[in-house]
Amino acid sequence: MATDEPPTKPPSTSLEKLSRRSFLSHIGAAGVATAVAPLAASAATQQLAATAEAAPPTIPGTIPITLKINGETHTLAIDPRATLLDTLRETLHLTGTKKGCDHGQCGACTVHLNGRRINSCLTFAAMHQQAEITTIEGLGQPGNLHPMQAAFVEHDSYQCGYCTSGQIMSAVAMTKEPWGATDRDVQEAMSGNICRCGAYPNIVAAVQAVRRLA
């Protein structure tokens, strides 16, 4: 799934406490520390980090914006060039939305804007201050999955999982659009979401299972 799975039992080792993302960032930090030797963790660096946390500096060239995402209002200062995708991932750390091609060709970045699916890589965040934005994190969470998320698990509709959040956001939106009932209609409706692992038959199965429930 797009968000980290909750542990099914209390973690017994420090490794199990790490989510995949925090594990990867630990690796990154360790790599840097090794490369620049003991100086990296100097007192000066730590002090700088503490100051930055206390009073975030105004970055020249940024503009103030307000975004409503998953029902929560966020006030941010961003570069006007920031796409909605980059703002979600890099500023708000909502990393469930993925960056694939960054040119509107793959669908990995699909989110809902006022309930309709769009490519978040091809729009600027500053243009959507009045909109209701929904990401995969707002759709459902482990323990309380959206029926489409549950169907993707049930039907094994992914391999590597990178396109999955975009596929699910697209699939949820398509169930509210005027499409026919056949598998062929689902294929056409989902044609804006590429899966390079080729999980397409299972994606169609999951989407159809949810549509039959409705």
Added chain:
Amino acid sequence: MELFELITPRSIPDAIKAQSLSPTAQNGASVRFIAGGTNLIDYMKLNVERPGQLVDINTLPLTTIEPTPEGGLKLGALTRNSDVANHPTIRAQYAVLSEAILAGASPQLRNMATTAGNLLQKTRCVYFRDTASPCNKREPGTGCSAIGGYNRMLAILGTSEHCIATNPSDQNVALTALEATIHVEGAKGPRAIPIADFYLIPGNTPQRETILEPGDLITHITLPPPPPNSKSIYLKLRDRASYEFALASAAIVLQLDASNRITHARIALGGVGTKPWRSLEAERSLQGKPATPITFRAAAEAALHAAKPQSQNGFKIELAKRCLTHALTQASTLA
């Protein structure tokens, strides 16, 4: 991407005033209107477009689809492609437009892209997209890399020795067959431009693609009432079943009388022209003739008569002929 200032105009005159400060409304404009952004932001990421100011027109009151007093339809500039394609009147009376839009891009892009943005959709010629390559459309006078280069997807009609880039839109092919009128407000007031006069072939100035001048804002398009008992259809041929630009496409409006003679035909081709390609030759060839395979093939021959193939796209001539013939057959079966 270069830094830009994002401007939100409060009115149509504000928007016009902001864009009129650009020396051009064509490629390389320093001020750009932005609506859906799907095409512009793609090109800004590639540094093909480098506007210093973006005028966000999304809040302007240009979002409605409504009947005209003449019995036609008016589409606001900011109507989204998906809303136009799924509109009941368009599905029923202008099927060619609904089918063309649904044959283009992806559902996500169609939810973002607007009618007027699609009118101004730019070519996907790989050399136009690549700032490291010479391209007369992007940088006049540098030469055309596509002539003698990778040109399999490019145009065979309306080309010049300076540019062979294809107009990529499906919507605009349908609007050409429907004889849409494009309504523009500009520094000198409003004007109405038949779509046949809106696009320019490259000639010696491939950087100029439309008749738009600085400050010109497309406000809406109008469609005339469809001819009584006419049928319309869009047929698109491409490398993949979906989500791909046309190798060849045909938009047709056809009216037959009781004895199966063609009383009205409007023909436009996509994927083969440097602009959405209206074929008056094919229309003349069809007028008054019986709706038969021989008539259709003759129209297709007439439509592609002046085609000029490049090193890799000669196949498009026969493909476009068969596309048009097949679409005419389908339309006459519906009619």
